Amino acid sequence: MPPQSRQGGCFFHNPVNKSTNQHSMEYRPSDIEPKWRKWWRENQTYRIDNRNGKPKFYVLDMFPYPSGAGLHVGHPLGYIATDILSRYKRLRGFSVLHPMGFDSFGLPAEQYAIQTGIHPAISTEQNIVRYREQLDNIGFSYDWEREVRTSDPRFYKWTQWIFMQLFNCYYDRDADKALPISHLTEIFSKKGNKAVNASCDDDTPVVSAEEWNAMSEREQQLFLLKYRLTYPGEAYVNWCPALGSVLSNDEVKDGVSERGGHPVERKLMKQWNMRITAYADRLLDGLEAIDWPESIKEQQRNWIGRSAGASVRFAVDGHEGVEIEVFTTRLDTIYGATFMVLAPEHELVSRLTTDEQRQEIDSYIKWTASRSEVERMSEVKKVTGAFTGAFAINPFNGERIQIWIADYVLAGYGTGAVMAVPSGDQRDWLFATHFDLPIIPILDAQEGLENAADPTKEGRYINSGIINGMTYAEAVPTLIQWLEERALGKGKIQYKLRDAVFSRQRYWGEPVPAYWKDGVPHLIDERDLPLVLPNIDKYLPTETGEPPLARAENWRYAPLNGEGEERYEYEHSTMPGWAGSSWYFYRYMDPHNEDAFCSKEASDYWQQVDFYLGGSEHAVGHLLYSRFWNHFLHDLGLVPHREFAKKLVNQGMIQGRSNFVFRAKESFFEQYLHLKVLKPFFAEHGPMRIAKTEVEGSFKYDFAFGTNDLAIEVTSWKQEEKIERVRKTAHGDGKRLMVLYSETLIDHINEPEAIAEKVRQALESRENFIADLERPVCEQLFVSQSLLYKYHPDSFTKLHVDVGVVEADVLNLEKARRLPMFEKANFKLDPDKKYICAWEVEKMSKSKYNVVNPDDVVAEYGADCFRMFEMFLGPITDAKPWNTQGITGVSGFLKKFWRLFFSGKDGAFSVTEDTPTAEELRALHHCIKKVTDDVERMSMNTCVSHFMIATNDLHRLNCAKRTILEPLVVMLAPFGPHIAEELWHRLGHATTVCDATWPTHNEEYLKSDTKEYPIQINGKLRATVTLPTDVSKEDAEKAALALEQVQKWLDGQAPKKVVFVPGRMINVVV
């Protein structure tokens, strides 16, 4: 018996005392797991304080959207991994923040509200309760005191507050940070806007101080919108009149709405924007400083799409005043530009085309227009184009170059014009080769130009006027300076990034804390936050197409809160899903603060997220917008770091493994009858043939025997008309007719002899019409996948079947028959009496019947087993299909681990205080070393393996010693917290295992006197020899060469060389 707890407060809570008297000491997760979850809750084991002397560690999961479908086994994969990391860090003495919350604004709840009229807050609350239950079931160490919900007014108050700060700021490029608008207006009033280097709209006019001061208040406010970091603008959206809503890009398929297939139109709508473009450079540069997956960084770089280059204006020969502007990232290649290509849609095409070329150009444009976007994009290798007859002048050398049009240049990109450099660009090279245009080498390092372009930047320029002999680094500034001096162009940085649309014409989102007065938006007073979402009668747009919030009655703002004062309309759109998730990680630090989104004290302690885990699908949405907001909050001095997450890891998706069954179609039964039943009769009654004459578009009979007057028709007994028709035909032909109901075949599907017997009787009978009078039982037949190859593939309908009734791809017939789809079904089984299902890996989703609920797995194997199995599947970063094959291995491990402690008589607790042997210590310390290393690098799957190895070793050694087992319990605690807590208390501890200390390994115990050295001959393993670990090179070589195996390979010769790697191997080179 373990020594009893004496630690007052915890004594009553120590549930071990209740269960120690139970006679069986079997490992029963269903007993111990709920017990400890309750205990943790009562003892507030996972509560974490902001004030303590420990070093901090912040582990964050991407919080889930609480959907109605509940949690599936894919969600917890990341949560388990971070839970292990968190518990591990805690055991290593860190104060760990590991919170969870809900991204609870979103479309599905709104869609549900539209259908049912139930307020999204209610359905969301229900879904959250369900998620909580499911999460709690898995034994996570979240501090639920810190839970956040983005749809909670106490939370979105601060989302709105941050929005207001954005509205009140502009981006000052000289200060390289956001500054208050008041700073801007001060400069405007003294020096005009030319004195400010700030991010603003492209069309912002230059105003002097006088002009600014002469503006009305309203005009000034409108002007300032061009600078604010959030501002109302106009944007094209996918408007679907039939659904009365705006759709996201992926809700639109082939120009119609995905749901319902309604037409979608591009509509210009007033939308709030976020001036994220102001931060483009910082978002790009910031990537260097963070430990995020390269693929995510790359996606963000591509999204930001910064390209440094130059815009150059080309004059057109014979067209005074006409200039074609091109943007190029390789200005250094301009002397190699031997022609120019315009998009067929380019506005100058018609003007520049000469009369001789007019017809060719027109027909090319016509042809282009007929091609779909897909064609234009996919036919990369095909070169097409047409010459306009016009010539552009290269500003650097005055060369006349031909102007062509080609559909590989798109009007929407850049200026819709390209200067073509065939020696450096492969597409231009193909074009030049095809149309026999000149190719001029421009760098002495370019090679193989007769076969392909060479885009190198190496070497020195040739044929390149003012940059001849220069390197790339020298050439670019020289060219730009030349251009700028002559005002023919300028150095330019282009971004693909656009300002982010921040409005949604939806109900279930954060209201924008602004109201409209004379067409100008104003912020509401901070005192009036949160601006709470009003109730409305229907969750749909108004008849006039206004967003749902326009339905709210009397929802207007009184800036002075005065009675009888004029009230103004609030903004009616709401914020997008990414608003709340762009800063939520700070709220966890200080979740109940009513005076700030997060106190300085809290953010000073927790700093930034140390480890963030989530899916890569958020690469450019959430993860870019969060960085943007964080940079902004940092500019305001509200958060300590520019980047909110130091390290990010992507978890792989757990895919569903769908199972399929095959339902037989009519034609299957004819094939079946032929193959399984009729063949034995051929010898006797001649080969079966199908009557050639067609009746009413189908064959006369399914089967008829050559030497017998019997015809056989296979059909459903419900097809009374058909049966009657065939019967008449048979009568006319003088044939006897047997009708075999397909349902009868289904009833006897696994016993073809029964049907054969019916046919035999029919053949011997003299009756003209033979059909069963009994009504068959089954109506549908499902054929095992293993039998399909015998039949025509079109004879089956492939259907998803609930994976819950399939075990290892074998259909559980008993369970399956309870499903409606199999209610009147029979199954054609393979010779092993099994129904084999087909399988495919697909996204896990309700509609594919492949969703596996963690609760079911937890109920069967326990939460600890579930946790460890998910980890055991493989590296967390890899995508993999869910497959419980193999869970028994983890389950067996836990039982085995448990038995280490209960190996006494009748499974009594049997841990001893004996001194461990060297071998036992080696097993333990090897495990400590491996698991510690592996947790640090998030290799949870190999950790589980090492626990298994240690357990197997200790079993073999019959080890039940506290010195060995107790450290193992501590190490297991992050992985299987329930079993560890139970064993920890059994070992006599009264406080939680979470506060134990992670063991450290002692290299001394791992040392071994001998080592089995592999002996290689020319790098191939040929023998092994056991040598002292600290064997000298000479002795090792001597021992190796003495081996019979080695002598055989040496064949009397001396070795050329012997390589000895101490502690590793010996390689003899012959």
Next chain:
RNA sequence: GCCCGGGUGGUGGAAUGGUAGACACGCAGGACUUAAAAUCCUGUGGCUGUAGAGGCCGUACGGGUUCGAGUCCCGUCCCGGGCACCA
């Protein structure tokens, strides 16, 4: 087309340039049992073989570096993800 991953037994997967296939599933055989479950033991990359010896092949394919390559380099093919002619 470009960018980023990846390709290892029947399966999931191990392997700081140093004994490829740890650990587990599955499968086969055995022990215990009236039986089953549970548990335990043995075997399990392929071919060959004198079969508990030995040999050959083997980490997508072809080369290379190295005493030694799953790992590093070059080229090819295939799979997954991202971007879409970004000039």
